[in-house]
Amino acid sequence: MISKRAIKRIAYSLATLFAATTILFIVVHNIPGDVIYVWVYDIVETYGVSWEEAERIARVMFLGYEPDKPLWQQYIDYIRNLLRGNLGYSPTFRLPVNAIVASALPWTLFILSLSLSTSFIIGVLLGMFIAWKRKTIIDPIVSAYAAFTDATPDFVTAMLLFIFLAVRLGLFPLKGAYDAEIVTPGFNLPFIANVLWHAALPVLSYVIEHIGAWTLLMKGSAVSVLEEDYVRAAIARGLRESRVVTAYIGRTAIIPLVALIAISIGSMMGGSILIETVFTYPGMGYFFAQAIGRMDYALMQGLFFLIIAGVILANLVVDLIYPIIDPRAREE
């Protein structure tokens, strides 16, 4: 059963995707000329074709449109290629963009899901605790901490962790997702331990950055629920403290936070560009930064399209499951 609301959300998601790919197409069409000439020169050298032919090949291969066709046809071809997952060929890495994505995406998903779930769960529990106990010493500490991390951009946190824990103390590795010389990828304990060891600092950067905000949000939400009559009634009925806090306050207070997860994923995706670059962690963000630095538009557009698609999908999923977790949103 698809409600009117769901159709509206899906239509809106498609519109956003359409807008984002249009921006991409405009950008790709306005690449500085010298960037293309480097590729064209390369193709002329390698295959011995004429300059015009090489320029056409470069546009088809790296940018995903044929310059001979009319503009609207180019645009349709371009979007069709993106939607088919045909992301082109990266001139700097000399690999299909799909291959780079296939190797980078799992690392980013791993880091992001670990960071998001850690900071969300700890933040929710801590926020609930603070709201329930009211006057504790933790409350002002968390507030001051949240203000401080709000003032610290995520890549600054990452750089501080990198300088002190990885370089100075040598507790964590300087780069990579795992040591290929020491462990063999697969489901074995040394590999998993090695992967977690490499992921520790990137994950810690996100967690340090977001945990204060989640705690404050949960506290605010839980405090407003505390005033509700049904909570007072539950306390008056003599229910166990743990049951009141989890089933009566927590369950209601967590709902507004779920809507924020999609926004959080979007900002973490953006943050991953700098954080993964600091730790030379081979995820989507790292390759995006490389593509930007080397003017590799094929890779840039492929990764950007995936980031956008991921964020839009996250928003859509949250929008669609929201009425399921919050019955009050169903009636509208």
Add this chain to the structure above:
Amino acid sequence: MRRMPVEMIKEVITEERKKTLKEALVEFYYSWIRPILKNRRAFIGSLILLMFISMATVGPLIVPLDLTTRWEQRFLPPSWEHPLGTDYAGRDIFQQIVHGSREVLTIAFLAAAYAILIAISIGIVSGYLGGVVDAFLMGITDIFLTIPSFPVMLIIAVTVRVADPFSFAAILAIWMWAGLARSIRAQVRSLREREFIEAAKVLGMSTRHIVFKEILPNIAPYITIYFIRMMKGAITASVGIMFLGVVPLSIVHWGVMMNLAMFQYGAVYVPEGIFYALSPLMAIVLLEYGAICFASGVEEIVNPRLKTYE
């Protein structure tokens, strides 16, 4: 004859009473200076911001920038001569931070100013007119809100090859206005239903008068708070973009200093380089902390019910 009273009321309302300078100063003191002095958070924030603003305006006049390479003075620790030590080429770090603050603040100020202008126009038009215009503008706003801003800013910055602060700020601003436009629209919609706006409409005042004299002053404190928050966001974004080394503005910009320390001269890997690596980081954190304190302090003054971080 029946129109007389209405005309008279209109004249009374629209008449601009000329204030003397002293009156204006006294009013400014009681409505802005005193509350800020009394609010701990706003006071600390304004001190930090004043420090950075004076650093960016008069700082470069007092502290001259000397970029001569002196390899024998490489990575010196802080001393009286070099308050923050020296960098990989023996140049004073403090001078670079002072001169960089001008770049950082100029870009942040311009970006926030552009973004505020876009947000006010779209928010007011959307909220005041309503209907189809509102639905269309809010649809666009939602799209700008959903697309992650940082990757787009990066792509556009490298494609148009920005080399001056004005266009750099414009690129940042395009992806910063959407949130504010939405909340201005919501405020305008609720203001539109209030009695004093209804009264102004009944009196036949022009839309321009209603928007600029009745609605705008009511959302002004809110815009002040947002302006500071946006400057903070613009600092993070611009420093992040410069950190990747793709916008060649100036080597004393804090983001470029971080880029040089991290990727070019290995300052993060040698123990002596720690002052060069940490100075821009600390400057950014302190500046943003000041902005946050000031913004949340002013928010407490304007709206005592709302207490962020407390």
